[in-house]
Amino acid sequence: MRSVLPLLILATLAGCSGGAGKPPAIQYTSGEPALRVNDQPVSAALLAEVARGRGLDLDNPEQRLRAIKELSDYVLLATIAHKQNMSDDPAFGAIVESQRLQGIANATLDYYGRTHPISEAALKAEYDAQVAKAGTDSYDFAQMLFDNETEALKASEELLAGKDWAAVYAQWQGKAKQAREFQDVRLVQLPSPELVDALKKLKAGESTKVPVKSQFGWHVLHLSATKPVTPPAFDAIRGELQKHMLARQGDQWMEKLRGEAVILDLKAPSKGETPAK
Known part of the structure; x- marks a missing residue:
């Protein structure tokens, strides 16, 4: 059997309880009915909610039939559960109540947002x-990330001595935990404030003078270029x-x-x- 929308069907079944005076199988009946399943009228609002949950357009005849089939299955199963007092079974009742509470919680949050x-x-x-x-710029930069400060300092010292970034990068990329080039990165995308601060201080063509410590390790950075970005x-x-x-x-x-x-x-x-x- 195909899957159903558990919140909808189980919330419907939640009213099933044995004994006299038990709630009806279908508890939400507000508004004008959209269909009838056997002798049970089913509201247009309930059909609309099923369609919304499935992403169906009720103005499309084929999709409307799919929504009606979905909802009528719920009603048929709810009616069976109601008649056979399935909620007397503890496992059945716990499943239904859990899903009912989840459905009410989601609807409550939705209602709170609307109000x-x-x-x-x-x-x-x-x-x-x-x-x-x-920010108003994107950044093209490269980094070498090291597990320990000693190796990061050695790479930085070579840069401070005047060695070209490309040469230092080629020499150390195999020893670094990560050696990678990035393009069109916004500062808000960076995973740590230490990297943001370091990049903001660099000009194009410059490298960090000392390794930058973050929760990920020690970073040696080189800024290639900055480019203006127009926000959406x-x-x-x-x-x-x-x-x-x-x-x-x-x-x-x-x-x-x-x-x-x-x-x-x-x-x-x-x-x-x-x-x-």
Whole structure:
């Protein structure tokens, strides 16, 4: 059987519970129905969500049929689970509840983002900050990265003595942990602030006078050229910028919620004990 969208089907099944007064198999029925499966009306909003999750266009007849088939499968399975009281099985119930909670969590974060939109002023300020951080130039440079400072100093001493970079590079590249040339690199792409500071101090044709220490080792750098870069227009990246800021906003909200909560691990092993295998 083909895969289904677990959040949708399991969230639907979440209402199945044995006994009298159990919730219906399909709990979301708001709005105008889009289809009927046996005697069960299914809302247009639910069909739209299934289509969105699958990337289907409901205005396209073929894709609409695919979305209807997908959703009708969910309804048929939910109905079977409901009638047979499958939620009485602990494993079934745990799977459904886990996926239900995940679905609610995702929908809650989505709702929070929709009800706390990023203002145009905040988007523009973020754009300006990122442009400033990225800088107005790209860098063509080479580096030799060494595991130990001694060899890095020896390579630097040869450069200080007036030896050409290409000759020193050819001599030491086999002994370095990495010897590589880079082109069109923005400062924001560099993995450590030490490399950013070092490159910003160099002029084209210059090499570092002493090795640059970072978490990766000791770097000997040579700057070949810098080239001006025109940043992308604000309107061109507005959508991606908004997604990034909404995600960051959601992360900050979650951090606040965690900080206000009391979360206890009731089954944590005592000190000195090892978890059972």
